[in-house]
Amino acid sequence: MGKDVIIACDFSSREATLEFLDKFTGRKPFVKIGMELFYAEGPQIVKDIKARGHKIFLDLKLHDIPNTVKKSMAVLSRLDVDMTNLHAAGTISMMQGALEGLTRPDGTRPLLIAVTQLTSTDQERMENDLLIKEPIDKVVMHYAKNAEIAGLDGVVCSPLEAEKVHDTCGKSFLTVTPGVRFADGDIGDQKRVMTPAQAKKIGSDYIVVGRPITAAEDPVAAYERCCAEFID
Numbered sequence: 001m002g003k004d005v006i007i008a009c010d011f012s013s014r015e016a017t018l019e020f021l022d023k024f025t026g027r028k029p030f031v032k033i034g035m036e037l038f039y040a041e042g043p044q045i046v047k048d049i050k051a052r053g054h055k056i057f058l059d060l061k062l063h064d065i066p067n068t069v070k071k072s073m074a075v076l077s078r079l080d081v082d083m084t085n086l087h088a089a090g091t092i093s094m095m096q097g098a099l100e101g102l103t104r105p106d107g108t109r110p111l112l113i114a115v116t117q118l119t120s121t122d123q124e125r126m127e128n129d130l131l132i133k134e135p136i137d138k139v140v141m142h143y144a145k146n147a148e149i150a151g152l153d154g155v156v157c158s159p160l161e162a163e164k165v166h167d168t169c170g171k172s173f174l175t176v177t178p179g180v181r182f183a184d185g186d187i188g189d190q191k192r193v194m195t196p197a198q199a200k201k202i203g204s205d206y207i208v209v210g211r212p213i214t215a216a217e218d219p220v221a222a223y224e225r226c227c228a229e230f231i232d
């Protein structure tokens with residue numbers, strides 16, 4: 001799989017999502033469906049968007065005992081998504097179970113990506129709430145390595161961590177990076193951001209872009225601008 005721009009479809013209804021996707025009459029974007037939309041509309045929304053010809057990253061961040069995650073992943077894999085994810089904190093054994101569950105009878109499966117530490121967790125919260133005393137970047141790289149050992153395809157990480165993840169886990173281990181903003185755009189609530197061109201330069205494999213596209217006056221033009229900077 002090559003580099004791609006994934007649009008975070010953070011809408012709360014089917015109506016709003018499809019109205020947004022209707023604007024894309026040329027190149028069909030890879031879209032991320034998160035918990036809000038999935039819990040509101042159920043699996044049918046995934047089938048409908050897939051039927052319109054989009055690739056789908058189903059961002060449900062599973063985290064449970066290995067057997068439950070394995071069986072849940074088997075259900076998700078039947079939705080024919082292209083990428084899905086889980087929390088690396090669930091352990092190597094949970095990640096291995098997930099991969100097993102995700103693999104279809106014909107041997108194919110969606111890409112499986114791990115969340116390491118959420119970017120909303122900082123050093124202080126990790127130490128005080130989770131009692132993890134190591135430096136956060138060491139924890140992130142350790143979780144990335146665990147994901148690689150379990151056989152996963154990559155991690156979700158900040159574009160600022162992508163280079164180090166590739167150094168630690170190899171160039172073919174995928175980095176999926178949110179926190180992308182245009183040089184002349186609003187950064188909103190994201191703290192550490194990069195432009196699509198910078199993300200390309202440091203070796204991100206996929207960028208996940210939400211509001212710079214979904215809230216743009218012309219979303220299709222904003223998407224094409226991302227593609228031009230990141231892929232073309």
Ligand code: C5P
Binds near residue numbers: 034119178180190
């Ligand atoms: O609108 P924006 O471009 O900030 O959207 C980024 C998307 O990536 C959102 O769906 C957000 O939940 C997701 N994300 C993130 N940071 C992470 C993991 C996921 O921003 N560490």
